[in-house]
Amino acid sequence: xxxxxxxxxxxxxxPAAIVDCDGEHLTLSKRFPEAAFVDATRSRDEFLQxxxxxxxxxxxxxxxxxxxTEFLLDSMQSLRVLDALESNxxxxxxxxxxxxxxxxxxxxxxxxxxxxxxxxxxxxxxPARFRSRLFDESALAELFRNSKVPVIELPAITATTLxxxxxASAELRRHLTFAEAVKRQxxxxxxxxxxxxxxxxxxxxxxxxxxxxxxxxxxxxNKVTRLPELLARKPVDEFQPLNIHE
Amino acid sequence: xxxxxxxxKLEPHYDLISEARRNRQTWQAIVELLAANGVTTSRxxxxxxxxxxxxxxxxxxxxxxxxxLPIVTEPSPRSEKLLESPNLSELPPPPSExxxxxxxxxxxxxxxxxxxxxxxxxxx
Numbered sequence: 184x185x186x187x188x189x190x191x192x193x194x195x196x197x198p199a200a201i202v203d204c205d206g207e208h209l210t211l212s213k214r215f216p217e218a219a220f221v222d223a224t225r226s227r228d229e230f231l232q233x234x235x236x237x238x239x240x241x242x243x244x245x246x247x248x249x250x251x252t253e254f255l256l257d258s259m260q261s262l263r264v265l266d267a268l269e270s271n272x273x274x275x276x277x278x279x280x281x282x283x284x285x286x287x288x289x290x291x292x293x294x295x296x297x298x299x300x301x302x303x304x305x306x307x308x309x310p311a312r313f314r315s316r317l318f319d320e321s322a323l324a325e326l327f328r329n330s331k332v333p334v335i336e337l338p339a340i341t342a343t344t345l346x347x348x349x350x351a352s353a354e355l356r357r358h359l360t361f362a363e364a365v366k367r368q369x370x371x372x373x374x375x376x377x378x379x380x381x382x383x384x385x386x387x388x389x390x391x392x393x394x395x396x397x398x399x400x401x402x403x404x405n406k407v408t409r410l411p412e413l414l415a416r417k418p419v420d421e422f423q424p425l426n427i428h429e
Numbered sequence: 430x431x432x433x434x435x436x437x438k439l440e441p442h443y444d445l446i447s448e449a450r451r452n453r454q455t456w457q458a459i460v461e462l463l464a465a466n467g468v469t470t471s472r473x474x475x476x477x478x479x480x481x482x483x484x485x486x487x488x489x490x491x492x493x494x495x496x497x498l499p500i501v502t503e504p505s506p507r508s509e510k511l512l513e514s515p516n517l518s519e520l521p522p523p524p525s526e527x528x529x530x531x532x533x534x535x536x537x538x539x540x541x542x543x544x545x546x547x548x549x550x551x552x553x
Contacts (some may be wrong), residue, residue, distance in 0.1 A: 193549050200544040217545045238544050404549070 184278060184307050184337060185246050186214055187385035188396065190362045192242055195402030197397060200232065200240040205248045213358040224251040230258045239272070241402050243379055252290045256297040265301050276303040276395045279327075281318040288318070295323060303395035304332045310339045338384045344374040383407070388402035439478045442468060446479060 190210075192199040203211035204223040212218045219406055222249060223233040237243055246254060259265065268275065277298065279291050295304075318324050320324075348364045364370060365378040386407045393400040420426055434440045439446065442463060449459045463470055 189547065193547060196549040198546055198549060200546045202544050206493055215545075215547065217547065219543060220547055221543045223543075233543050236543050238542070238546060240544075243544065 184280075184335070185211060185244055186360060187335075187337070187382070188242075189215065189244060190382060191386045191389035192361060193362070194405060194407075195390070197242055197402055198240050200238045200243040202243075202245050204233070205246045206253075207248055208246075211244075213245045214360045216357070224248060224254050227258050227262070231262055232253075234262070234264055234267075237268075241397050241399075249287075249290065251292060256293060258295065265298070269301075272398070274303060274398075276305060279304050279306050280322075281306055281308045281315045288321075291323065300330075304330075305392055305395060306332055306334045308334060308336045310337065332377070333388070333395060335385070335388040335392060338381045340377060341383055342376075344370075344377045347371060347374045348378075351389055437478050438468060439470060439475065442466065443482060444544070446475060450479070 187306055188195060189199055189201060201211055201215060201218045202223075203209055205211075205221045206220060206222055206332075209220060212220045221229065223230045223231055233245070265275070275298075276292060278293070280287065282288060282291075306324070347370045348359055348361075351364060351367050351369055352359045354369075359367070361378050365375050365382060367375070370378075387409065389394050389396060390403065390407050393403060397403070439520070445466070446459055449462060454462070456476050459475055460472050462471055463475070
């Protein structure tokens with residue numbers, strides 16, 4: 184998901200500062216070799232250094248390991264990170280990954296209990312990891328809906344396309360981002376179309392969530408071209424499905 | 430083949446000869462000094478006597494007492510400074526607890542920025 188936000192930031196012409204703090208997956212630093220890996224959850228010292236060195240950039244993206252929620256919340260409380268950032272005019276946006284498993288839902292609950300409305304949220308729904316409607320039916324989801332919390336639904340990508348991206352990455356000896364893969368002529372055209380569809384959907388939703396991603400949506404220099412309503416699929420009359428008049 | 434060991438006739442005048450040499454007198458002057466004391470000798474004989482005397486090995490328990498000479502050394506500049514320093518009525522303060530503990534590793538200081546700023550439209 185963070186890769187999608189960064190791809191959108193580049194597309195939108197917004198400079199973004201990044202840091203990879205997830206030593207287990209190294210997702211960001213693999214796909215963005217410029218990104219440094221910082222083991223910020225190793226100690227409060229490291230975390231303090233990371234937060235205090237946050238650059239003056241409209242968007243700063245940090246990828247923390249999922250299992251570090253407790254450490255992060257405790258550190259933020261003791262270091263009064265929110266107060267410090269607020270004095271700089273910086274606001275944190277937390278990505279809440281809608282999930283079904285008890286560990287993930289407990290993590291979401293702890294995060295909201297600790298940070299409340301002092302931060303912004305984005306609910307991320309990944310079809311690969313979210314199949315039931317357990318989260319949507321929860322009180323927290325209802326609270327988010329009432330608070331107009333943006334939701335980003337990641338389009339599913341077929342295993343075939345993912346395999347082709349992996350094969351191209353192996354050939355190049357580096358991990359390709361979706362934005363890079365979509366330009367690879369070696370990938371099948373339909374795979375590229377699927378990646379393009381994924382990026383388009385992410386770009387549109389990120390742009391819609393710009394009010395919580397950027398200090399000012401006016402910073403967007405390059406906006407997404409939306410499909411006109413004419414091209415959208417027209418609804419079918421349930422009772423007279425063949426009654427089509429062009 | 431026993432008997433009394435040989436002893437030079439200059440032996441009783443050893444201190445006199447040593448004193449004269451310390452006073453930078455020549456071997457010839459010492460010969461004349463000894464002649465004045467009734468001892469007839471030659472310059473090489475006095476020289477050889479003093480050389481042998483210096484190398485003499487004594488039987489256990491018969492060594493002459495070593496003269497205790499005062500050790501005088503040139504004062505070093507640092508000791509001069511110490512002499513010049515005033516007498517302190519109080520002990521110097523204890524080292525601050527905020528100074529670096531020699532037993533602990535210094536904290537890692539990040540000189541390079543942890544964050545990387547991606548410029549827009551680099552790869553997209």
